[in-house]
Amino acid sequence: MNFGAKSKDLLVELKRSDWLPPYNEDGVRGVLAEIQALYDELTDTLGGRTTSDIPDPVKVSLVVHHQALLRNKRCLLTYLKWRADRITQLRWETGPVVPQELQQSLSAREMELFNTYDRILTNFTQGLNLDLTADLQPPKELHVEVRVLSDCGEIMTDHGSVKLDRGTTHLLRRSDVEHLVRQGLLQELENEST
Amino acid sequence: MLLDQRRLDFAYEQIVQDAAKARGACTVLVFVAPNCDAMCACRILSYMLRADAVSYKIKPVAGYGDISAANEELIKGNEDIRSVVMINCGAICNVVDLLSQLSPEAYVYIVDSNRPVHLANVYPKKDRVVVFVDEENGDVDNIPSDGEGLDGNDETSDESDADSDQEEELASNRSDESDDDDSDDGEARPEDKENTSPSDGLGQSAERGKGRAGRKRKRQTAARARRQAHDAEVTRRQRIRQYYNGATHGSASAVQLFAMAMQLNKDTNDLLWLAIVGLTDQYIHQRIDQEIYHMVVAQLQQHVVAKNSKTSLETSSADGKTLVPVSEMGRITCDMEFRFMLHRHWSLYESMYFSNFVASKLNVWNSNGRHRLEEFLAKMGFSLEQCKQKYPFMSCQLRKRLRDQIEKYAEDYGLQDVFYGSYQRYCGFKNPLSAADMVYCITALAEHKDLVGVTTEQGPGDSTGVEEDEEGWIDSFNTAYDALSGKSPMLLKQGLSLSMSLQRAVVQQAVTMMEKRSLTLFKHFRYAFIRSSETDERLFTQPMALRKLAAFLIDVHRENGRWAGDKARPLVIMAERVSTYLVVGVTCPKIAGTVIKNRFGACFQLAAQQIQARARHDGFEASVMEISKEDVHDFIQALHDTMSA
Numbered sequence: 001m002n003f004g005a006k007s008k009d010l011l012v013e014l015k016r017s018d019w020l021p022p023y024n025e026d027g028v029r030g031v032l033a034e035i036q037a038l039y040d041e042l043t044d045t046l047g048g049r050t051t052s053d054i055p056d057p058v059k060v061s062l063v064v065h066h067q068a069l070l071r072n073k074r075c076l077l078t079y080l081k082w083r084a085d086r087i088t089q090l091r092w093e094t095g096p097v098v099p100q101e102l103q104q105s106l107s108a109r110e111m112e113l114f115n116t117y118d119r120i121l122t123n124f125t126q127g128l129n130l131d132l133t134a135d136l137q138p139p140k141e142l143h144v145e146v147r148v149l150s151d152c153g154e155i156m157t158d159h160g161s162v163k164l165d166r167g168t169t170h171l172l173r174r175s176d177v178e179h180l181v182r183q184g185l186l187q188e189l190e191n192e193s194t
Numbered sequence: 195m196l197l198d199q200r201r202l203d204f205a206y207e208q209i210v211q212d213a214a215k216a217r218g219a220c221t222v223l224v225f226v227a228p229n230c231d232a233m234c235a236c237r238i239l240s241y242m243l244r245a246d247a248v249s250y251k252i253k254p255v256a257g258y259g260d261i262s263a264a265n266e267e268l269i270k271g272n273e274d275i276r277s278v279v280m281i282n283c284g285a286i287c288n289v290v291d292l293l294s295q296l297s298p299e300a301y302v303y304i305v306d307s308n309r310p311v312h313l314a315n316v317y318p319k320k321d322r323v324v325v326f327v328d329e330e331n332g333d334v335d336n337i338p339s340d341g342e343g344l345d346g347n348d349e350t351s352d353e354s355d356a357d358s359d360q361e362e363e364l365a366s367n368r369s370d371e372s373d374d375d376d377s378d379d380g381e382a383r384p385e386d387k388e389n390t391s392p393s394d395g396l397g398q399s400a401e402r403g404k405g406r407a408g409r410k411r412k413r414q415t416a417a418r419a420r421r422q423a424h425d426a427e428v429t430r431r432q433r434i435r436q437y438y439n440g441a442t443h444g445s446a447s448a449v450q451l452f453a454m455a456m457q458l459n460k461d462t463n464d465l466l467w468l469a470i471v472g473l474t475d476q477y478i479h480q481r482i483d484q485e486i487y488h489m490v491v492a493q494l495q496q497h498v499v500a501k502n503s504k505t506s507l508e509t510s511s512a513d514g515k516t517l518v519p520v521s522e523m524g525r526i527t528c529d530m531e532f533r534f535m536l537h538r539h540w541s542l543y544e545s546m547y548f549s550n551f552v553a554s555k556l557n558v559w560n561s562n563g564r565h566r567l568e569e570f571l572a573k574m575g576f577s578l579e580q581c582k583q584k585y586p587f588m589s590c591q592l593r594k595r596l597r598d599q600i601e602k603y604a605e606d607y608g609l610q611d612v613f614y615g616s617y618q619r620y621c622g623f624k625n626p627l628s629a630a631d632m633v634y635c636i637t638a639l640a641e642h643k644d645l646v647g648v649t650t651e652q653g654p655g656d657s658t659g660v661e662e663d664e665e666g667w668i669d670s671f672n673t674a675y676d677a678l679s680g681k682s683p684m685l686l687k688q689g690l691s692l693s694m695s696l697q698r699a700v701v702q703q704a705v706t707m708m709e710k711r712s713l714t715l716f717k718h719f720r721y722a723f724i725r726s727s728e729t730d731e732r733l734f735t736q737p738m739a740l741r742k743l744a745a746f747l748i749d750v751h752r753e754n755g756r757w758a759g760d761k762a763r764p765l766v767i768m769a770e771r772v773s774t775y776l777v778v779g780v781t782c783p784k785i786a787g788t789v790i791k792n793r794f795g796a797c798f799q800l801a802a803q804q805i806q807a808r809a810r811h812d813g814f815e816a817s818v819m820e821i822s823k824e825d826v827h828d829f830i831q832a833l834h835d836t837m838s839a
């Protein structure tokens with residue numbers, strides 16, 4: 001029996017996808033079944049005997065089965081944890097709604113996780129009165145110099161409106177244009193440090 | 195009004211204060227012309243504004259059309275804009291007209307090396323226009339003192355006259371020289387001319403004081419004044435005509451803004467380098483005299499030395515004998531620069547072969563000249579095999595000996611003056627980049643970015659080519675602007691190889707033109723046509739490339755004596771574009787390294803008006819014009835007539 005092959009496949013699947021693969025219900029069940037089988041095998045071999053009663057060659061087989069069981073468990077937990085991390089990270093990056101094309105990759109429980117996490121974070125930001133998701137990296141400077149790559153029309157800022165026409169370069173408050181930079185309409189320029 | 199280079203910090207503080215007061219989202223609007231000096235200046239300015247967290251908008255502009263468009267689109271109804279900075283554009287036209295939509299509280303700062311400064315900018319009605327000038331280097335010496343207060347004969351009538359004049363001028367745009375007499379009201383006495391060198395931009399009160407004094411004097415000698423008035427009027431008009439006759443260049447914008455940074459204690463090595471590059475741009479493209487160049491280089495030297503002391507960069511190793519260089523990142527050194535372009539990045543042979551200096555003196559394109567060049571290298575003890583390698587791969591010993599050897603033998607081959615004082619900058623432990631290299635690189639990128647790596651992809655239809663041209667230059671501008679930061683070695687490399695191929699093309703084209711004898715002599719100028727079928731690619735559809743070509747032709751003919759002395763004539767080159775010809779007029783000074791006034795601006799305009807040609811005369815350099823194909827032959831005739839008149 002090829003111990004741990006199924007759980008490995010699950011992890012490889014994670015690694016190969018861009019974001020997350022669809023939740024592999026069958027795979028997870030398969031691994032659980034393997035764990036169950038391993039457990040049964042263990043208890044059968046043990047047969048209610050104490051350690052001293054068991055001959056050494058049998059002990060070896062017991063350890064191998066047990067290790068395989070533990071490994072399967074670890075892989076399964078990794079699978080779930082990895083997905084959960086990606087899902088919570090998604091909340092920071094895109095906001096309170098899961099984009100349509102990503103929704104099909106999530107299981108019902110994972111959607112629930114996302115929504116719960118969203119609720120917690122929203123409550124927390126409301127309590128702080130500060131949008132924590134605005135800056136994922138702490139900004140070095142208040143202002144940022146940006147080049148307009150494609151026309152954005154006029155944008156409103158706290159201090160007034162600015163027209164962003166293609167090819168011009170602006171120094172603006174980071175908070176005003178951060179989202180446009182993320183969308184790729186503006187390009188942040190590297191400068192001589194001030 | 196004029197503001198001297200030594201007091202620019204006032205202007206900057208005004209900008210910052212206005213920005214603080216207005217609290218708008220974007221209070222400073224910067225117009226930048228697409229040339230190397232302007233980009234350097236703009237980088238200096240934006241650095242300072244960034245340091246003070248003043249939000250700004252940089253708008254590249256290629257011609258007055260762009261500024262007028264911005265006037266309607268960006269400035270109109272935008273109360274936020276408090277300061278408009280115009281870099282290498284605007285000085286020679288009436289800015290108050292041009293930016294008519296600007297709110298009355300806003301200031302316009304003109305940092306422009308183009309001269310003469312339009313008198314309406316020197317003596318604006320409201321002191322909201324500030325022109326940066328360099329008095330020390332004789333920037334304002336010949337400005338007619340026409341704003342010398344309202345101390346004319348009849349103040350009231352004179353003032354209304356002035357007003358109506360101004361209205362006329364508003365209507366008739368910046369075209370006619372005589373329009374600019376408007377701001378003059380009184381008789382222009384020569385002694386006043388000196389007193390009122392309108393340097394003191396903030397000295398309105400002083401001028402008003404002078405006005406009072408004038409009135410007093412007037413009461414005493416009213417009759418005499420009236421008699422003189424007429425004569426004075428005549429001489430004044432003459433003086434003004436003289437003043438506007440021909441375009442020259444003043445202090446480089448980058449140098450001016452570096453002076454400003456210095457007064458504000460914001461000068462860094464990066465900014466110093468930008469100032470040097472801006473200055474070198476002016477020199478290489480023959481906008482300033484060799485003499486002035488040397489003077490400013492000497493002025494900058496003390497800053498270079500102060501900021502780049504050698505001792506701080508080297509520490510001795512444990513045994514106390516060897517000096518171990520520490521990081522040299524960004525260090526600037528003074529060094530003599532060869533008049534071979536890009537020799538550090540090209541092969542030595544090609545660098546000499548294609549440089550204006552060597553090519554024109556040795557006539558390298560014929561076998562005789564090439565032989566002489568090879569002989570020269572042989573005498574120096576440089577094998578051809580080595581010289582045709584890329585410079586970094588040339589043997590180290592040869593590279594070390596290069597300067598001494600050239601110095602030793604250059605005279606024998608008529609290559610006097612092969613060096614000039616310049617600066618280099620080290621980036622890491624690689625080959626240094628000289629200021630001239632930088633200029634070639636940036637200029638090439640600014641004009642021909644679209645040719646980078648484009649070998650097969652020629653625009654399929656002509657019409658698309660035009661549209662790309664309209665927008666494409668902004669991308670080129672931005673690429674060049676980014677390359678100037680020196681943070682992207684890739685861009686610099688591209689620019690260097692681009693400028694090499696450009697120079698190769700220039701020499702080839704020039705040789706073809708000389709062999710075909712396509713240069714025609716008229717009484718007042720020479721001209722030549724370049725058909726698009728004759729040249730590969732679109733190289734010569736850009737003014738700077740044409741200028742390079744013209745400079746090469748002039749250098750060659752000056753050296754071989756055909757255009758020397760009395761036979762010197764300015765050169766007009768017309769290059770075919772899709773449906774137009776690009777016309778560029780270049781002066782031909784009798785001595786290499788000097789600059790004479792370029793009078794083509796007004797002549798082009800008059801000639802085009804005479805034949806009612808469909809022409810676009812929109813760029814900041816008056817000696818560049820675009821004219822439709824059908825009209826071009828008539829235009830040459832008309833130009834001849836105009837210049838004869």
